[in-house]
Amino acid sequence: MFSQMHSSTHDVAFRPKPQSSYSVPSSGEDSEENENDAGSSNEPTPTIGTPKSSPYINSYSSTYDYSSERGRGQVQPGLCGLSNLGNTCFMNSALQCLSNVPVLTRYFLENHYQEELNSDNPLGMKGEIAKTYAELIKQIWSGKYSYTIPRNFKTAVGRFAPQFSGYQQQDSHELLAFLLDGLHEDLNRIRKKPYVELRDADGRPDDEVADEAWKSHRLRNDSIIVDTFHGLFKSTLVCPECSKISITFDPFCYLSLPLPIKKERFIEVVLIRMDPAAKPMQYKLSVPKMGTVQDLCEALSRLTKISPDKMVVTDVYNHRFHKVFAPDEGLSHILDRDDIYVYEVPVNTCDDPDTLILPVYMRERKVRQNPSYNYNNVSTVLFGTPLLVPIPRKNTTYEDLYRIMLQKMSRYIQEPDSGDEWYGEEIKNCVKDGVIGDDDMKNDNIDGEAESEEDSSQGNDSHMNDNSMSDDEVNCDNRPHRMFSFHLVNSYGSAEIEHIRDDDRPIKFTNRSYLALDWDPKAKEKYYDEKQAEELDVDETVNATPMRKRQVISLKDCIQLFLVKEKLGADDPWYCPSCKKHQQATKKFDLWSLPKILVIHLKRFSYNRYWRDKLDTMVEFPTRDLDMSEFIINDGHGYATYDLIGVSNHYGGMGGGHYTAYGKSREDTQWYYFDDSSVSPASEDQCVSKAAYVLFYELKGSRCERSEKQTAQANRKSAAATQSSANCTEDNGTASSGEDDSMEIN
Structure with a gap:
């Protein structure tokens, strides 16, 4: 029985676990649309109902009139919701954030993408990702719809990234990473990529090596995405055996920042000794948060002098053994509400x-x-x-x-x-x-x-x-x-x-x-x-x-933790060219140059072999004047102050949840809350919450930042042209090339 209990939970009674609950900021509107996100709560959802439809619609051959499925009415450009097609809130959240990046949206609204479309790039998506994204952006910024249906865009994404083809809940950051890479390759101005040999620093000045690395990168990668989102890391590796130093400069599209979290947790247990005269004893143990049941036994052993090998850790519920934990099982499987009993036994x-x-x-x-x-x-x-x-x-x-x-x-x-x-x-x-x-x-x-x-x-x-x-x-x-x-x-x-x-x-x-x-x-x-x-x-x-x-954690705390020197893991060694073997080297990142649009991913989902968790830690981040200059080691970098323009939020836990977004409109410089097909005004302070997952910052004073007046004028002209084109279509009974209401442009 003992080994069976340790090796399997086959014969142990399980109790139903209550579902996790969480709250999502209300949009202030009633809902008729069915939110299909796994684990979603009963928060208010969009006001416009979206009929069920086929999961696969060809973007370029469908003749069905989807205009009846859109929320018609004159609205401010950019304030267009996106219908949830079934657990697609992660996609909607990422799209709304990207839609509120002014330089990228202007690029598509003004049709510059057509001049740079690279349909023959073997690393690209035949231009389909760029084209369907452009059509969706035009729909969002047309000013004609309160919401639209991103089915064609999702179909195109699923065709080239099978992990997004179904209707399972996915990660907004992973979708964003795929989308930025797909847009880059579809819009890469380099038609034939040359071979570029990567060189180590070999003692050369950082300025020289960094400039060489950036030029080499641009020889093969030249697009609106590189212009807008790419920066440069300095990566330093040191061999622990021969002290070989390897310095390289690598491009990045976003910063994935770890959160400074408590590395320990407390678990209360009741010890049942073999001595029948001894009363059960309750202990509170400090254990590694990412540890195993063996760590719990060792912590208890330090207090009781009982060998960890003579302990059986159980979860007791309703007077029976709900579960018996194996020594190598992760402590994440022990919840705070569980009644943990540890039994001393003579054999194990x-x-x-x-x-x-x-x-x-x-x-x-x-x-x-x-x-x-x-x-x-x-x-x-x-x-x-x-x-x-x-x-x-x-x-x-x-x-x-x-x-x-x-x-x-x-x-x-x-x-x-x-x-x-x-x-x-x-x-x-x-x-x-x-x-x-x-x-x-x-x-x-x-x-x-x-x-x-x-x-x-x-x-x-x-x-x-x-x-x-x-x-x-x-x-x-x-x-x-x-x-x-x-x-x-x-x-x-x-x-x-x-x-x-x-x-x-x-x-x-x-x-x-x-x-x-x-x-x-x-x-x-x-x-x-x-x-x-x-x-x-x-x-x-x-x-x-x-x-x-x-604990109050700031965004700068996360950046500093990201820049700390660390030792590579045993499963991720570095090949030392001097020792001619793999080594657990020390690695350090430094920021050399930052992009016009800085995307920051907060690593809230943490996991290893034994432990999985969603971190709801509150991270304080500025909505204005984020000064990154203190983190840049390049003295010639120049101005590096950013303003927040978008936030992708995640509510819930590892098993499911709901994504929403905040976006700052360049039409009126106000913040808005995007919850699938619902769009509602928001305050600047609301953007800072423990649900914040991906942050979008815009460099102040950069070429990508137009004056508010210029931006508003450009958007109004685009909306007016779209409306005029649509009117001509209705009058003439023919489809215009700008907006075709007989086709779902999304």
């Missing part, structure tokens, strides 16, 4: 030839008499804390097992003496005062695995006729009156697999056996001290740890 493996660790449940027999039908209704109800009891593997009789259990529970039960009716007295009648014999405890439901945990928690019922007693019951004059009887049961403790007879034959157990102690209700009332059984001592660690104050 089923390979021990002499000792078996037997899981034991406590049950009380309940008898309800039904004279009308001449039968008794008998049920069993779980109570108390389950036990892990070491027993001999061989030659254990009923009397041996009974004595072992009495000794194990000696702290909280009184053993009857020789003069008591419950021990040693010859029983003249095995069935009296409504208490039935052991063999009457036959359960109709043998297949316990098919019974739900909710049903089993109510007890186990069986019906038997008072007149149908076995030979053992008739001839039981010499059998002692036990306080409890034994059954082998399923992992829920709800169904009998085998009744253990009270005789001298050895009992056969396996590594998968569960034992139930079925207490006679009168014996339990007289000899079982429930208060004493549930008492536990509290270690000073439970109350000694003070509550930590809420």
Whole structure:
């Protein structure tokens, strides 16, 4: 049983876990649209309903009129929502942020992309990503629709990136990374990429090496994306063996910043010692947040001097073992609400030839008499804390097992003496005062695995006729009156697999056996001290740890952490050209040059082999005047102050959630909240929240920043031209080349 519990949860009862809940800022509008995001809450959703449609529509051949599925009406350009096609809020969030990047949107609205479309680029998407994105941007900025349907864009993306082809929840940052790369290759001005040999610094000045690296990059990569989003890292690697220093300068499209998080967490556990006289002891353990159950055992070992190899860590729920944790299992599987019990055992493996660790449940027999039908209704109800009891593997009789259990529970039960009716007295009648014999405890439901945990928690019922007693019951004059009887049961403790007879034959157990102690209700009332059984001592660690104050993390803290020197992991070594072998070198990033549009990805989703988590840590970031100059090592870089223009938000946890966006409109310099097809005004302060996931900053005073008046005029002209073209189409009954309402331009 012991190894089975450690290697698998196959035979352990599981309780349903409550779904995570989270809140999303309300858009202030009622909703008729069905939000299909996994794990989404009941927040207000868009006002316009979107009919279901085929997941695959050809962007260039569909003749169906989707204009009826758009929210018509004159609106401010750019304030156009995007319908959720089924868990596509991640895509909508990224698109709304990118739509509010002025220089990129102007590029598409003014049709500059048509001059630079590179349909023959083998690394590109045949120009389809650029064309469908352009059509979507024109729709958003037409000023004609309150929302539109990005189905054609999604279809194009799914064609070239299968991970986005379905309707599962995805990551807005991953979609953004793919989209920027796809747009770059579709719009790359380099038709034939030359071969460029990368050179190490070899002691040359940083200015020279950086300039060479940037020029080499531009020889193969030249597009509006490079112009707008690409910056330059300085990467320094040092070999720990030969001290070889390798310096390279590498382009980047966004900064993925780690969050300074607590590396430890506290877990409360209850220790059950082998000594039956010892009360259970509660501890609060400080363990690595990304650690394993083995780390928990080692932390407890430091306090108790018990070897970690002699500990079994369990989650106890409803008086049964909900789960037994393997030593290498991640601590992320232990939740704060779980009741964790650690059992001290003499052996830790089923390979021990002499000792078996037997899981034991406590049950009380309940008898309800039904004279009308001449039968008794008998049920069993779980109570108390389950036990892990070491027993001999061989030659254990009923009397041996009974004595072992009495000794194990000696702290909280009184053993009857020789003069008591419950021990040693010859029983003249095995069935009296409504208490039935052991063999009457036959359960109709043998297949316990098919019974739900909710049903089993109510007890186990069986019906038997008072007149149908076995030979053992008739001839039981010499059998002692036990306080409890034994059954082998399923992992829920709800169904009998085998009744253990009270005789001298050895009992056969396996590594998968569960034992139930079925207490006679009168014996339990007289000899079982429930208060004493549930008492536990509290270690000073439970109350000694003070509550930590809420940590305030700034965006600059994240940047500084990103720039800290770190050692490469064993699974990610660097090949040292001097040593001629892979080494766990130290690596350090520095910022050499920053782009006009700085995209910052906050790494809220953290995971490794044992641990997965969504970090809802509040990161304070400025909406104006983010000064990056202190982080740039290039003295000749110049001005590096940024203003926030967009935020992609994620609400929820690892298993699901909802994405929204904030965007700053260049039409009126106001902030707006984009929640799928709903768009509503927002304040600048609302943009800073613990849901912020991807930040978009624009360089102040750069060539990409026009005056507000110039931007507004350009957008109004584009909207007017689109409206005029649409009017001509309606008057003439023919489709114009600018906007075709007979086709879903998205």
